[in-house]
Structure formats: structure tokens, C-alpha cells
Amino acid sequence: VSVRVLAMPPARAESSSSLAEHLSARALPPQTRWGYARQVFCVVLFFGIGLVGSPICALLSRCFDSKIPSSTGQRLIRGLFNAWLRFSSGIGAFDISFPEAEQLRELRGTLLAPNHPSLIDAVILLSIVPRTVCIMRANLIESPFLGGAARLAGFVPNDKGSALIRQGVTKLEAGENLLIFPEGTRTGAQAINPFKSGFALIAKKTGASIQTVFIEREGRYLSKGVSLFARSQIPIRFRLHLGQVVRAGPEETAQQLSARLELYFREHLENTGEDVRILKAS
Numbered sequence: 184v185s186v187r188v189l190a191m192p193p194a195r196a197e198s199s200s201s202l203a204e205h206l207s208a209r210a211l212p213p214q215t216r217w218g219y220a221r222q223v224f225c226v227v228l229f230f231g232i233g234l235v236g237s238p239i240c241a242l243l244s245r246c247f248d249s250k251i252p253s254s255t256g257q258r259l260i261r262g263l264f265n266a267w268l269r270f271s272s273g274i275g276a277f278d279i280s281f282p283e284a285e286q287l288r289e290l291r292g293t294l295l296a297p298n299h300p301s302l303i304d305a306v307i308l309l310s311i312v313p314r315t316v317c318i319m320r321a322n323l324i325e326s327p328f329l330g331g332a333a334r335l336a337g338f339v340p341n342d343k344g345s346a347l348i349r350q351g352v353t354k355l356e357a358g359e360n361l362l363i364f365p366e367g368t369r370t371g372a373q374a375i376n377p378f379k380s381g382f383a384l385i386a387k388k389t390g391a392s393i394q395t396v397f398i399e400r401e402g403r404y405l406s407k408g409v410s411l412f413a414r415s416q417i418p419i420r421f422r423l424h425l426g427q428v429v430r431a432g433p434e435e436t437a438q439q440l441s442a443r444l445e446l447y448f449r450e451h452l453e454n455t456g457e458d459v460r461i462l463k464a465s
Contacts, residue, residue, distance in 0.1 A: 218275075218417035225271040226411050232263060233328030241331030253337030253359075257314060260336050264310035278418035279307060283425045287312045290394065291358045294386055297396035297423075298375050298448055299364040300459040301405035304398055307423065308362055315360040318347065318382075341367070351385040361385065365444060369407040370459065374452040375445065383440040387431045395426030395444070397451060400459045424461065426451070 240259070243251060271277045287295075290312055297304055305317055317333070321340035324333045337359075339350045354361055363385075366376040386393050399422040400406065404415035427447070431440045453462050 215414075219414050221274050221276045222415060222417060222419070223412065225267075225274075225276045228270070229267055230328055232267060233332075236263065237326075237328055237331035239331065240335040244331065244335045251335065253316070253335070254314060256332060256334075256336030257309075257316070260332050261310055261313065261315075263332075264306050268306065268310055272418075275418050278420045279423075280421070281307070281311065281423040284311050284423075286425060287394070290315075290360050292355050292389075292391055293360050294355070294382060294391050294393045295360055295362045295396060296365050296382060296393050296444065297362075297398050298370060298452060298459070299366050299368065300370045300398055300400040300454075301421065302369070302411075303405055303421070304364070305362060307398075307421065308396070312360055312362070314358065315362050316354045318351065318361065318363040347381060348384055348388070351381075352388050355385065355389045355391045361391075365441065365448075370454065371407055372454065372456075374454045374459065375448050378441045378445040378448075380437045380441040383431065383444070384437040386440065387435075387437050390430070393429040393444070395429060395447065397424045397426050397448075397461050398459070399423070399461055401457075403457055406459075 236259075240256065244256075268277065268279065272279060288311070291314065295308060295312065295315065297308065305319070309315055309317060316336065317338045318341050319329075319333060319338050321342040324330050324338060324340045337354070339347055339354070341347060343350070351361055351363070363382045365378040365382050367379045368376065370376055382393070385391070401420040402415055403409050404413060404419055405411075429440075429444060429447075431437075435443075451462055453460060
């Protein structure tokens with residue numbers, strides 16, 4: 184069964200190109216202008232939802248502190264992301280397929296380890312998998328678009344070193360899932376970036392299984408260094424596939440486990456310069 188989720192992610196425009204530079208009526212035929220309008224509307228809608236919802240979540244978090252369980256924030260984020268993805272896909276801006284998504288809906292106490300080719304990777308996975316905490320960049324947790332909801336959901340900033348490891352262990356032992364990108368940042372010119380070892384150390388300390396996920400991206404839109412207002416071919420396509428479930432070996436160090444997972448991803452993915460795609464089945 185192919186599960187279509189509609190998605191658009193949390194992030195900022197990263198190139199100096201402005202929206203005006205992409206809106207030349209002379210350069211765009213009517214069909215292309217309509218496609219680009221849908222693309223931009225989805226971007227604006229995503230940040231609009233964040234600007235309205237995140238401050239409310241921040242206020243609730245500050246007023247009620249630990250009285251609101253993190254699961255409430257996680258359900259809120261999952262619902263908002265899912266609604267945004269469905270809308271974006273419904274108007275033809277995105278085409279996202281994840282045939283094995285149902286296998287993740289009952290996941291508990293597991294590390295989710297995908298590759299990271301785009302800004303919306305976390306949005307897609309958080310819209311599907313319940314009780315999931317995301318390890319996210321510290322500046323995003325402080326941002327007005329995402330910060331309030333992220334704190335309400337108990338998300339963990341990635342700049343805390345040993346505290347990150349402790350919190351990750353605590354979340355897994357409480358039965359929550361942990362979404363962490365082993366690359367630490369979005370993929371550059373290669374199929375994947377070198378893996379960090381923090382996720383592997385958490386897996387070693389808890390004995391938790393690691394569910395690998397392959398994300399295929401068509402085109403360069405939402406990849407590292409590409410403006411949110413860069414024109415893309417519509418629909419913007421992503422394909423997700425489950426990889427192997429991996430556990431740390433008894434004598435395996437965190438560094439060895441990280442290297443083993445990095446090799447596994449390198450053997451199965453390629454970056455053509457435009458697309459990130461699977462080379463062979465897992």
C-alpha cells in the first residue's frame with residue numbers, strides 16, 4: 184500500500200536569491216507560473232502555521248511546565264504536519280510515497296535513522312510515527328516558527344553533548360522513539376555525509392534497535408544550499424523505504440557501529456547531482 188503524506192518542512196531560505204528573482208512573468212509560461220504559485224503557497228502556509236501555533240505552544244509550556252505530557256505536543260506536531268502534507272499533496276505541489284509506513288505506527292523505544300537529503304525529511308517521518316522525539320538543531324528549537332511546539336513535544340537540541348546522550352537514553356527507556364539523522368546535517372554533494380557517533384552511543388547504552396530509512400529525492404529543491412523560493416518541477420517527489428533493523432554487537436564500539444551504518448547507507452544510495460536515489464534493495 185502506498186501511503187501518501189503531504190509535507191513541507193521546518194527551515195529557512197539559505198540562498199541570497201529573493202522571491203522576486205523567481206517571479207518574472209516573462210520567463211514563466213502560465214502553467215509553470217501556476218505550479219510555482221502552489222509551491223510558494225505551501226512554503227508560506229507552513230511558516231504561517233508555525234508563526235501562529237508555536238507561540239501558543241510556548242505559552243502553554245511556560246505556564247504548565249511538566250503538567251502537559253510531551254505526548255500531547257507530539258500528537259499536535261504529528262497532526263499539523265500530516266494536515267500540511269495532505270493539503271500540499273492534494274493541490275499537486277508534493278508527491279510523497281512511503282509504502283511501508285504502516286509498519287512504523289506501532290513502533291516503540293526505537294531509534295529511527297534516515298539519511299537526510301532535504302528539509303522535509305523530519306516532517307514526513309514525524310507525521311507518521313507516534314510517540315517520536317526528534318533530535319533537532321538548537322537554533323530551530325529557539326526559532327519562532329518551531330520552538331514552542333518542539334519544546335512542548337520534548338524535542339532534544341543537538342548541541343548539548345553528554346546531555347543529549349542522557350536525554351536520548353531517557354526518552355528511549357520511557358518507550359518513546361528517537362528520530363535522529365546520523366549525518367547531523369543535510370546531505371551535500373555525496374550520497375551521504377560522514378556519520379556522527381552520538382546515535383550509536385545511545386543505541387549502545389540502551390540496547391535499542393535502529394530502524395534505518397532510505398529517503399529518495401527527485402531534483403535539488405529543499406536540499407542544502409537551495410533557496411526555498413527556487414523554482415522546482417511540480418510535483419516535488421520523495422520516496423521513502425524501510426531498510427534493515429540494526430543492533431549494536433556485544434563487543435562493538437559506538438564508532439564501529441556508526442561506521443557500519445555509514446557503509447550500509449553508502450552501499451545503497453547515490454547522489455547524481457540532481458537526485459538522491461537507492462542503488463539496490465536492502
